[in-house]
Amino acid sequence: MLKFYFTRSMREIVGHLILIGIPVVIIAFFNFVFRDIFQPPGQLLPIPYLTVITVGFALTFQIYGASLSFEVLGADFFSSMRDRLMASPAEPRGLVVAIIGSGCLISFLQTLAVLLFSSIVLEADLGSLHLTIPIFMISVIVNQLLGTAILLLSRSTKVANSVITIYGSIVPMTVGLYFPLPDGAFVRVLSRYLSPMALANTAILGAMEGNLSVALSTTAVLAVIGIALFVVMRPLVRRLAS
Amino acid sequence: MIVEVEEVIKRFKDRLALDCLSLAVESGEVVGLLGPNGAGKTTSIRAIVGLLAVDEGTVSVFGKRQDGRNKEIKRRIGYVTQELTIYEEMSARANLEFFGGLYDLTGDRLRERVEAVAAVLGLDGRLDDRVNTYSGGMKRRLNIGCSLLHEPELVIMDEPTVGIDPQSRSFILEFVKQLAEGGTSVIYTSHYIEEVEAVASRIYIMDQGHMIASGTLPELIARIQGDSHILVDVRIASEDVRQQLRGIPDITDVVLEENQYHIVVPGGISVFDQIIPLLAPLTIVNINSKQPDLEDVFLTLTGKQLRDAV
Ligand SMILES: Nc1ncnc2c1ncn2[C@@H]1O[C@H](COP(=O)(O)OP(=O)(O)O)[C@@H](O)[C@H]1O
Numbered sequence A: 001m002l003k004f005y006f007t008r009s010m011r012e013i014v015g016h017l018i019l020i021g022i023p024v025v026i027i028a029f030f031n032f033v034f035r036d037i038f039q040p041p042g043q044l045l046p047i048p049y050l051t052v053i054t055v056g057f058a059l060t061f062q063i064y065g066a067s068l069s070f071e072v073l074g075a076d077f078f079s080s081m082r083d084r085l086m087a088s089p090a091e092p093r094g095l096v097v098a099i100i101g102s103g104c105l106i107s108f109l110q111t112l113a114v115l116l117f118s119s120i121v122l123e124a125d126l127g128s129l130h131l132t133i134p135i136f137m138i139s140v141i142v143n144q145l146l147g148t149a150i151l152l153l154s155r156s157t158k159v160a161n162s163v164i165t166i167y168g169s170i171v172p173m174t175v176g177l178y179f180p181l182p183d184g185a186f187v188r189v190l191s192r193y194l195s196p197m198a199l200a201n202t203a204i205l206g207a208m209e210g211n212l213s214v215a216l217s218t219t220a221v222l223a224v225i226g227i228a229l230f231v232v233m234r235p236l237v238r239r240l241a242s
Numbered sequence B: 001m002i003v004e005v006e007e008v009i010k011r012f013k014d015r016l017a018l019d020c021l022s023l024a025v026e027s028g029e030v031v032g033l034l035g036p037n038g039a040g041k042t043t044s045i046r047a048i049v050g051l052l053a054v055d056e057g058t059v060s061v062f063g064k065r066q067d068g069r070n071k072e073i074k075r076r077i078g079y080v081t082q083e084l085t086i087y088e089e090m091s092a093r094a095n096l097e098f099f100g101g102l103y104d105l106t107g108d109r110l111r112e113r114v115e116a117v118a119a120v121l122g123l124d125g126r127l128d129d130r131v132n133t134y135s136g137g138m139k140r141r142l143n144i145g146c147s148l149l150h151e152p153e154l155v156i157m158d159e160p161t162v163g164i165d166p167q168s169r170s171f172i173l174e175f176v177k178q179l180a181e182g183g184t185s186v187i188y189t190s191h192y193i194e195e196v197e198a199v200a201s202r203i204y205i206m207d208q209g210h211m212i213a214s215g216t217l218p219e220l221i222a223r224i225q226g227d228s229h230i231l232v233d234v235r236i237a238s239e240d241v242r243q244q245l246r247g248i249p250d251i252t253d254v255v256l257e258e259n260q261y262h263i264v265v266p267g268g269i270s271v272f273d274q275i276i277p278l279l280a281p282l283t284i285v286n287i288n289s290k291q292p293d294l295e296d297v298f299l300t301l302t303g304k305q306l307r308d309a310v
């Protein structure tokens, strides 16, 4: 089942080109244009600019990658396909889990592709991957669940797409990815903690800096968000079946 | 009894989609559900499959009340949806394996069933091609095949031939007959009279949520007491012969127009023995006879042509 959904999603070539190709191009572009502004030559930052944008854009495109789950779910459960699936003895819950599982897997592979590109082609220093990879993974799950929850609430792939597009445009700004944010207590909290992306970003950069308490605590909050989304989804999936 | 629908009422908001609908399917028969678009065929079927809760009345399938949750019932039904519900970007094999998997088929058994279904539907040569390279007729056949992997006892097909070429259509009709010969019960909906006539052993005619008639084809035709029309073209027509024809007790009416006699006879009665000797001396050029058919049944019962209603 998982294999079927995985293969199905992998057929969306254009989608993969967007979700891997665009961040890769943006990272290379930002690195080329802005590195000397953010990181004047000779000055040492705790984490190099290239690493920061690699993490930032990998996380940004995880948000857009939520469509991997909800597009498939929409095509199966908000179309005439629903009748065929519901006529079978298969549990809708099982199908939903397989779809989200496959979405998570592919989104994670896309993240890996972006990280690999940055590390191999641009020679970014990505530090201790064994610490950061699990955080990327949790972030993938949170994003896939978030997109799915929005689809199940709105019952419309179109609406889910719009919401995710807007969300995915605003949140990276609040994390300070596109331009420097003004200094201030609220902005600092916003950019570090007030969105799943901010939490994942803080956790990953924390892990890279060796600041394990920050990494662990923000990862824990992120995981709690994931669990909360999972709980919210249970009645939504049940509604899907009725 | 395989399916028993009793006095079912289904409303969508204030629209009455099924109005006191009753229907029964016995083991091994092909029941045709005929009606124009919007008649309520799909709604009836979705109620039988358990995808739709009815407002009043009961639906039982295999002797059990259909509430949409009984997996044993689901396992015994094969539902062919009106819309194509197959994954176009995947191969036919992947589709068949996926839908077989939903019915818990695995391993060798699944592979065997995929091959068998592909063979009977004539898809075996193209099993590994992507469905979006298929013709409309092949897609329709695959759409049917995806509902047959688990060898259902009851196959429900909702307009399975919409928009396909004549060959594929007759292939599918032939296939439905074979299914029934193998003991499978079939519900077949269509708005094409010829199809229902061709496959169904019993026919239900629906219009606007009502079941307006049911029975075998001869029963339905007898019921409307329609007339047969015989058109005879002759070389040299004569008014005398018209009078003589009119004198035959079984003949209701004879009209002579140019060189054509238009003879009206009550349905089911044959008068050829009596008219040929009278007409032969005039040199018969052509004979056409039109028996009352389902179209006349529909027309008589609803006051409209099924083709117009579609
Ligand atoms: N889910 C639905 N919501 C609202 N109206 C519906 C729904 N399904 C069917 N209908 C209405 O019920 C009537 C019967 O439709 P349907 O069963 O699809 O007819 P058929 O299959 O004979 O063409 C139509 O008027 C249709 O618009």
Ligand SMILES: [Mg+2]
Pocket: B038, B041, B042, B043, B082, B158, B159
């Ligand atoms: Mg229909």
